[in-house]
Every structure is written in structure tokens, then in C-alpha cells.
Amino acid sequence: MRRTIQIIESIISFLSGLVQGWILFLLMILVLVDVTTRYVLQNPLSVAEEYGAYMLVAITCMGLAFTWKEGSHVRVELLINRLSPAIRQWMRVITMLIAFAFTVFMVIASYQLVSFSFMFGTRSGSWLRTPIAWPQIPLIIGSVLLFFQLIIEIVRAVNDLRSRKGGTS
Amino acid sequence: MGTEIIVAVALIAGLFVLLMIGLEIAWAVGVIALIGLVWYVDQPINQVAYTIWASLNSFTLTAMPLFILMGCILGNTGVNERLFNAIDKWVGHLPGGLASSVIFGNAVFAAMSGSTIAATATFGKIAYPVMEQRKYDPRLALGSIASGTVLAPLIPPSILLIIYGAWQGLSIVDLLAAGVFPGLTLTGLFILTIFVTVKLNPRLAPPPFKHPWHARWRTLGEVWPFAVLIVGVLGAIFGGYMTATEAASLGAFLSILLSLYYRRLTFAILKQSLLDTIKVTSFSLFIMAMASLISHVFNSAGIIPMIKEYVIALPLGKNGILILFFLMYFVMGMFFDSWSMLFLTFPFVMPIIMALGISPIWWGVVYVMAGEQSTITPPFGLSLFVLHGVVPQHPIGTIVRGAIPFLIAIYVNVFLMFLFPGLATWLPSVIRG
Secondary structure, three states, X not given: OHHHHHHHHHHHHHHHHHHHHHHHHHHHHHHHHHHHHHHOOOOOOOXXXXXXXXHHHHHHHHHHHHHHXXXXXXXXXXXXXXXXXXXXXXXXXXXXXXXXXXXXXXHHHHHHHHHHHHHHOOEOOOOOOOEOHHHHHXXXXXXXXXXXXXXXXXXHHHHHHHHHHHHHO | OHHHHHHHHXXXXXXXXXXHOOOOHHHHHHHHHHHHHHHXXXXXXXXXXXXXXXXXXXXXXXXXXXXXXHHHHHHHHOXXXXXHHHXXXXXXXXXOOHHHHHHHHHHHHHOOOOOHHHHHHHHHHHHHHHHHHOOOOHHHHHHHHHHHHHHOOOOOOOHHHHHHHHHHOOOHHXXXXXXXXXXXXXXXXXXXXHHHXXXXXXXXXXXXXXXXXXXXXXXXXXXXXXXXXXXXXXXXXXXXXXXXXXXXXXXXXXHHHHHXXXXXXXXXXXXXXXXXXXXXXXXXXXXXXXXXXHHHHHHHOOHHHHHHHHHHOOOOHHHHHHHHHHHHHHHHOOOOOHHHHHHHHHHHHHHHHHHOOOOHHHHHHHHHHHHHHHHHOOOOOHHHHXXXXXXXXXXXXXXXXXXHHHXXXXXXXXXXXXXXXXXXXXXXXXXXX
């Protein structure tokens, strides 16, 4: 069990963290190349505006799981911190279950969105005429990665609760 | 109308409960929006994914992670230390010595970073040890470090204003230009605050030390790459040569070159900076996407128009309503940071601002100060916690007591913006021609 969790977490860290970091680096290069072709070659490439926005969607959605793993999603802890550790842990399990339920809806909603885009063959309005379903796929992958990260977090929190119970009884 | 009130109260109360039990802000907003979407507005759930897609698919918004990357690289490599030393040589003779240097340092760092957290951590690490060594009172030292960081989201490039502008469909160049003069007046007011507090209590700081001219000129030779970075980025934006996103790319790239020039960049630091940027981008833009969703739901349910009509009908007048908003942010600031407050309240506040005929550019800058004052007010002042993390030997109370005089300066600056709206609106009009 522990080994499986480790493997899933390292996959999430790679796909949701590191890969997105390098996509950001690529975004920086892409925008600079676009500017250079405009000013130096007088022949703008004009792809950064469209692909840059797609990259932002990918970075944000795919990065959700890694950001959760690192504890960087903001929440109000002021009142929670005043509760006893046991109640606090229970509350954490409850809030993570709520987050998990919402993430399930996100997976379904993203899948529906991409399916409709494929079904209707929707394309971008620019000269590139990109089939819009492809840059929407990170929404599904990002939600699925988050789905697995939350399962891991919930299992961990429940185990903590159990060990606390075992320790106190 | 009756049903809308019940739905509005139920959803807002639900949101409040979810936030208070510690659910992550984005999910709290998302859950309530989803309930409203399915239960009251009766729209398909794929609206959730469509809103995420539509609100994030924006090239303008791409400037945000690129500017954050620029700040992360400069912060993580520690090259700012040279900049602070140089500024201290030039302005360290002013009253309060190093405290004034911290304020000027923040103003210059603000022109490269735009992130309050990055500024607080940087100056806490760089400036505080020197101030402690020279026997500065911790209240003045920590108060100036925590407060100076409020300049980061005012002086361009401001990440908070970029998010606001991209989200609300406003000109980023106008917003960034609008922050220049209020940023400069606040810098002046902070220096004046140090001058007055040190005059009233000379034990707060040792006598200022005047560095010889040759030492000052020598520092210029060390920090010229910073000038290239600032002039390059801001010149590209305000000169009309590049969009904010393009200038942000240039800034991130130049910050890599600058760190290489000072031999401080390693592969590990670059990787860490990229990952830090991903975390900030993902958490903040996901809240923004969820705020767009709740805005869509509340608009479709007729709740936002109802709140708008109610607030406008209050017998307070335009300025009274603005003061009411300011008080609301003061209270909310005890629990939320400025970014979260922006996302949570603007779906309701912006329609009122527009209906009152208030310039959204001017309001953006006022909001920055209303939101950022919360970073130095207890109990949930983000800068207080970040700084306390850097100097754990001092209690948060010491930092708060040190920051109070600077809070007054922030309120005076807001008052000046009410008296002279041109402070924010004049420069954008000049740039637009």
C-alpha cells in the first residue's frame, strides 16, 4: 500500500509539478521568439498569443494536484487552529471528502466539455484553427491527478485518525 | 424577489461555513457555485469545466506567472542583496538609516517583482540581520520591512493589478500606470513616518551614517544590470513596444541572465523557482476560475443584480459606499489575504462600482491598498506571518506594533486618492495619448 502511494505521488510530482514548470519555461521562450520574429525578422510568428493561453490553462489545471500535495492551496485556518487536535483531524477528513466530491464533478464536467468539443469539431478563431478539444484535455488530466492526490490525502488522514484512536484507547 | 433573497442567504451562509471549517477557498467557492448551478439555476455541470476553460484561456493573464517567475528567480538566487547594499549607500543617511533603505529597497524591488510575499521574505532575510547587528529597535526594523512590502503590488509590475485587469477585462497598461504615483506617494509617506517616529523616539534607530561619495559611485557599477532589467521591462510596457505578457517574458529571461551574470543561478534554483511559480499560479488562478463560476451562478440567479440595487439604494452616497467597502476589507482582511478577497468579493463589488460611475482603474489601485493593509493587520496578516517565519525570535506582536505607524500612512494615501483621483488616473490618460 505504502509503495503504491509512493509511486502515485512521484508520478503526480512529475506530471503536475516538474512538467508544468518546464511548460512555463517553454512559454517564456515561445513569447520571446514571437517578439523576436516581430521586431527582428519583421515577420511575426503569431502563435504565442493562442498557445500561451493554452499553456496557462495546462499549468493551472495540471498543477492543482502538485499544489495540493505541497499544501499551497489557501484556506482559512484561524478558527480550525483553535480546536482540539482530534476534532481538527476529523474536520480535515470532512473537508477533504467535500473537496474530493467536487473533484469528481470536475472530472465528469471536463470529460463532457472535451467530448462536446470533439463531437462538434470546435476550432479556435485564429489563423491556426486549432481543434479546441486538444488544449482542453489538460482539464481532464489535471482533475484526474487531483482525484488521485485527494484519495492519497484522505487515506493518510484516516490512518492518522486510526492511529490516534489506537494510541489513546 | 423573495426566493432570491432566501437562495442568496443560504448560499452565502453555506460559503461562510465551508470557509470557516477550513476547506480550501477555491473548493469552498466551487462547491457553493455547483450547488447553485444544479439546484437553483438548473444548468448542466459541464458549465464548471467551461468556466474554468473560458476564464483561464487568456494570453493577458499569462503575464502573471511570468512576472512571478521573475520575482522567484531574483528572490531565490539572493541577488537582491547587492541591490539593497547599494540603496543603503545612497539613502542610508536619511532619518532611520536602514529603515529608509528598506522602504526604498522595497520600492525598487517592487519594480521587479510585484509580489508582497517575495518582498517580505527577501527583505526579512537581507535587511533584518544587518539592522539587528546595528542595534535598531526591532519594532522599527520589522515594522518597516513588513510595511514596505505593500509597495510591491502598487508599483508596476503589480501581479494583483494584472490579475484584476485580466479578470475584469481592463487595460493592463492603464492599471500598471495607475499604480505609479500612488506607489511613489506611499513611498514618501513611509519615509515621512520613519522620520517622525525616529524624531519622537530617537532610541528606535542609531544615528544615520553617511557613506562617502566614492563608495556610492562604486555601487552603481555593481547594480547597473538591475537598472537594465527595470528599464527594459517597464520601458517595453509603457513605451508601447510590448504587451504586459511579452514584457513579463523579457523580465523573466533577463532575471535569468542577471543571476547568471552574478554567478548565483544553479539548475536547482531555476527548478525551485519554476515549481514555486506553478504553486502560486495554480492556487490563485483556480480560485479566480471558481470565482468566475460563482459570479455566473449568482448573476443567473438574479442575486448579484439584487445586491447591487440594495447597496446603491443605501443613503450613503458614492463615498459612503466606498468607505463601507473599505471597512468590509478591513474586517475580511482579518481572515483572508488580498488575492482571496479580490476573488471572493469582486463578483458583487464590481457591478456596484460600475453602476456608481467610478473609474475601475482608480478603484483597482484603491483596492490594492484596501487589500494590502490586511497583510500587516492581525490576526491574519500574511506579511506578519511570512516575516515571523524569517525572524521567529520576535513575536508577531512586535511586528504589529512596528507596523501600526505605517498603517496610518496607508490610510493617508487612500485619503489622498479620494481627494486627488488624478494620482491614479492621470498617467494612464497621458500614456494613452
